[in-house]
Amino acid sequence: MIEYNELEQKLVLKLVYYGPALSGKTTNLMQLHEALDTKGRSDLMVLDTKDDRTIFFDLLPFYFVTPTGLKIKVKVYTVPGHIRHDATRKAVLSRADGVAFIADSKLTEATNNYGSFENLEQNLAFVGLDIEKIPLVIQFNKRDLPDIVAEDEIKKVWEPTGIKIFMASALHGRGVLETFKCLVDLTYDHLDKRFSLGENHELSKEAFINNLTCSNCAYLAV
Amino acid sequence: METEVKTNDGIDFLVGVEMSLNDILSAPEVDPLLAAIIKGGAELVAITDPKGRFLWAKGDRNGARELQPSVRQDADKGRYENANWRLWPLYHEAEPIGFLFILRPPGESLCHLSHITEMAFTTLNLIMKNSVKRMLTTEVHTASIQQSYNELLEINKKLSISEKKYRHLAQTLEQRVEERTAELKKAHTRLLQQEKMASVGQLAAGVAHEINTPIGFIYSNLNTLLKYMATLIKMLKFYKKSSTVQTAGSLNESEELYNKLKIDFIMDDSLDLIQENIDGAEKIKTIVANLKDFSHIDDVSEIEMNINQELENTISVLLHEIKSRSARIIKKFGRIPSFKGHPGLISQVFFNILLNALQSKDKDLVITVRTEQKMDDLVISIADNGPGIPSDIQGRLFEPFFTTKDVGQGTGMGLSIAYDIVSGHKGNIKVNSQIGEGSNFSIILPLNKKYSPSVEG
Numbered sequence: 113m114i115e116y117n118e119l120e121q122k123l124v125l126k127l128v129y130y131g132p133a134l135s136g137k138t139t140n141l142m143q144l145h146e147a148l149d150t151k152g153r154s155d156l157m158v159l160d161t162k163d164d165r166t167i168f169f170d171l172l173p174f175y176f177v178t179p180t181g182l183k184i185k186v187k188v189y190t191v192p193g194h195i196r197h198d199a200t201r202k203a204v205l206s207r208a209d210g211v212a213f214i215a216d217s218k219l220t221e222a223t224n225n226y227g228s229f230e231n232l233e234q235n236l237a238f239v240g241l242d243i244e245k246i247p248l249v250i251q252f253n254k255r256d257l258p259d260i261v262a263e264d265e266i267k268k269v270w271e272p273t274g275i276k277i278f279m280a281s282a283l284h285g286r287g288v289l290e291t292f293k294c295l296v297d298l299t300y301d302h303l304d305k306r307f308s309l310g311e312n313h314e315l316s317k318e319a320f321i322n323n324l325t326c327s328n329c330a331y332l333a334v
Numbered sequence: 335m336e337t338e339v340k341t342n343d344g345i346d347f348l349v350g351v352e353m354s355l356n357d358i359l360s361a362p363e364v365d366p367l368l369a370a371i372i373k374g375g376a377e378l379v380a381i382t383d384p385k386g387r388f389l390w391a392k393g394d395r396n397g398a399r400e401l402q403p404s405v406r407q408d409a410d411k412g413r414y415e416n417a418n419w420r421l422w423p424l425y426h427e428a429e430p431i432g433f434l435f436i437l438r439p440p441g442e443s444l445c446h447l448s449h450i451t452e453m454a455f456t457t458l459n460l461i462m463k464n465s466v467k468r469m470l471t472t473e474v475h476t477a478s479i480q481q482s483y484n485e486l487l488e489i490n491k492k493l494s495i496s497e498k499k500y501r502h503l504a505q506t507l508e509q510r511v512e513e514r515t516a517e518l519k520k521a522h523t524r525l526l527q528q529e530k531m532a533s534v535g536q537l538a539a540g541v542a543h544e545i546n547t548p549i550g551f552i553y554s555n556l557n558t559l560l561k562y563m564a565t566l567i568k569m570l571k572f573y574k575k576s577s578t579v580q581t582a583g584s585l586n587e588s589e590e591l592y593n594k595l596k597i598d599f600i601m602d603d604s605l606d607l608i609q610e611n612i613d614g615a616e617k618i619k620t621i622v623a624n625l626k627d628f629s630h631i632d633d634v635s636e637i638e639m640n641i642n643q644e645l646e647n648t649i650s651v652l653l654h655e656i657k658s659r660s661a662r663i664i665k666k667f668g669r670i671p672s673f674k675g676h677p678g679l680i681s682q683v684f685f686n687i688l689l690n691a692l693q694s695k696d697k698d699l700v701i702t703v704r705t706e707q708k709m710d711d712l713v714i715s716i717a718d719n720g721p722g723i724p725s726d727i728q729g730r731l732f733e734p735f736f737t738t739k740d741v742g743q744g745t746g747m748g749l750s751i752a753y754d755i756v757s758g759h760k761g762n763i764k765v766n767s768q769i770g771e772g773s774n775f776s777i778i779l780p781l782n783k784k785y786s787p788s789v790e791g
Contacts, residue, residue, distance in 0.1 A: 114350045126350050154428040159471055169349070169474065173427035185429055187350050199485070203349045203477035 113209050114187065116307075122183040123307070127295060128205055131214035132221065132228040133193030136253040139282040140214060141172050141190055144292055147285065149326045152176045169204055176323040178313040186324060188292075193228065201231070206239040210247035210299040212291055214282075217252045217260035247298035249276045251291040256281040289325060296324050349474055355381065355389055355424065355432040358465050359458075367454045368392040371436065374450040378437035381458075384430055393437070401435060409433070422455045426466065434458060520750075528751060542625040549622065553615040560608045567601045624650040638672040639680065641712060641779075642705055648684040649703070655692050661699040668706040673779055679755045680779075686748035687716050687775050693739075694720025694773070710781050711761075717774040723767040731765060752777075 115124040129137040138158065145156040157171040174186040191201040205211075213232060215225045236243050252266055263279060270277045276294050280287025300309070300320045309315040364381060371379040372393045380391035386401035386409070401409075405419060414421040422434040436451050577588060624647050649656070649663060656663060673680075691701050695718065702717045723731065730736045732753040749763075756763050760780050767773035 115352055122352075124350070124352055152428055154425065157467065157470065159467065159474075171350075171427075171470065173429075175428035183429070185352075185427060187427065189350070197478070199478035199481040200349075200474055202481055203474060206349070 113303075114207055120183070121181050122185070125184070125186045125209045125299070125303070126207055127186060127188045127210045127212070127299065128208045129188065129190040129212050129214055130201075130205070130228070130232050131191075131193055132216060132224040133195075135193060135214045135216040135221070135225075135228075136280075136282040137190040137193065137214045138170050140212075140251070140253075140280075140288050140291070141170050141188060143282055143285045143288040144188070145172055147289060148324075151326070152323060169200065174324050178309075178315045178319075180313045180315075182309075182313045182315070184315075184323075186296075195227075198231070198235070202235050202238055205232075205235050205241070208239075208241065208246065209302065210295050211236075211249075212295045213248065213250045215250060215252050217254045217279075218257060219259050219261060222261065245302075247295060247302050249278065249291055249295045249298065251278045251280045251282075251287060253280045253282050253287075255279045255286070256284060293321060293325055296321050349470075349477055351473070353426065353466070353469065355383060355426070358426060358431075358462050358469070359390075361390060363461050363465075364390045364458075365392075367457060371447070371451055371454050375439065375447055376436050376451075377439040378435070379451075380435045381424075382433045382435055384432055386433070389432065401433075405435070420451065422451070424458070424462065426462065524750060524754060538625050542622040545618065545622050549615055549618050553612065553619060556608055556612045556615055560605065560612065563604055563608060567605070570597065570601065620650070636674050636676055638674050639677045641670060641673050641680070641714060642667040644677055644681050645684055645703055645705065645714070648681050648688060651685065652688055652692065655689070659692060659696065659699055661692060661701060664700065664702045666702060666704040668704070670705050670707050670712055671781060673712055673781065675759050675779070676755075679758070683752040683755050683777060684714070684716070686752045687777070690748060691716055691718040691720065691773070691775075694718050707781075712779040712781060714777040714779070715774055716777075717772060719772040722769040722771055723765065723773050724769060728765055728767060732763070 154173045170190040172188040191204045278287050278291045300317045368379050378393040380388045386406045419437045424432045700719050704715045762778045764776040
């Protein structure tokens, strides 16, 4: 986590959307921004550049206060996918509490997916995080496109690892919220072990998830 | 996530640190806005932190440093305005981080202030948004630049290590090239010297061959002459005896002449003279033959040779040197098998080492030449009772041009050439020398050249 200030009763968490360039990380965040209630979340901050890709990163912050007065801020980041921004990726990844890996389902992107995942493993190790322990979900995006990797194949590869896999079409809002919910879910479990959120702060997992994903529109309905 | 990521310098490459209003806004940005609101008629305007403490304030605040408790209580209840004042909550990342507070002058309505404050609030939010964006950009830039910088430092470190390695390599390379060049130069000179020696040998062999024929008939004629002379003397003696008997009275005239011519002496001496000539001619013949054998001018390929015989030949060539120094040569030749090699070259080895030994001492010089077979090696040792070789120069003996003789006396090539020749026969030369006790050069020649010689102390 970025910060835990006991005196101010404040917990700042970081979730990171990782993945190869143009796999739809920003689209995921934009859809979340659109879908979720404005209460308790800020505007999506997009630091983009002229060539349409996310050179720096996007940031979608959430904020709520538990009944016991613990202020919880969750900052959801995307990393720049382009290979040359590895230093930025490391900085964004540092002290992350959870990672959503957004893979590109297109057949032609298999190599890039693989390279990016390997890069994630390396950078997690670099910033002192254990890929085996950190909450991690994988989303195969762009399911609406032709020439994509078959779902059976994906499942065959990833199911044995125990990592949760989601099929999505971020552009159309499908699978976005499910991915995020699962990541938040896993993150709660991880945090609860350390901070006893449920016991000490009267924050149940449901409340935690609801606070971050209260959607009152049907936009993202599956 | 429990581990903090620290670099070597303790810089934390972290994106997402929390910011307060103090970090986001600065007086130069805020002041004009607050001044405008006061100008618009407000009694007091302030920007506060979440707890209501004034961060920036303008107007008449009567020494107040924070919001009145009543205002704060209202704010906590979600009431942000009454007839006298208004609060505008400021958010950063969805978190309330402060307020814009406006107090109306006593007795005046806030109404006419609302437009300007609305504008100021919007502007303030815009400034905050841009400021945050700029700070985030800077944050990421700094983080990634710091990281790249550290990576560059690391690369630089590695580069300088490898540069050092290569520089060292280049330096030693230069040194190696120099060494090789020197070696080549030496080898070249050695070849020249060897060629020179070879042509000297060729000349000697040619001269020997030319002398061989005349000395042949001189020797043969001298033998015949000795026989003739003996016959003549026999006849002359017979004449003298018979004439003395027959003509007793008139003897005097011939007897007088006979005595006057000292015929008796001539007869005795001429035989001795001829014998001496024969001995001399014989000696010349031997020398010439040795010289020819020694030079081995006709042998280019390896042949089976008798090492003991080669030593004999070499010693005879050096006979003059041996005699002039009254040196004693002790030969302890063992029963050794023949050795396959270049006789001319091997002789040169013996010659060079023997010559050194001969020059080691002027008086009472004793040189012991020994041959023996040790396992699969032939060992030829040439030991003198000279002054010995100082240990500090023993290692340099076989270096080309190394000499202890006066300038012009030695080439410094003798032992170097000997070493090369023996190496060429897969052999080795060992030196054992102590000051005052003489030197012993052992030439080890392997009988089976496939194996390197086993050297015994």
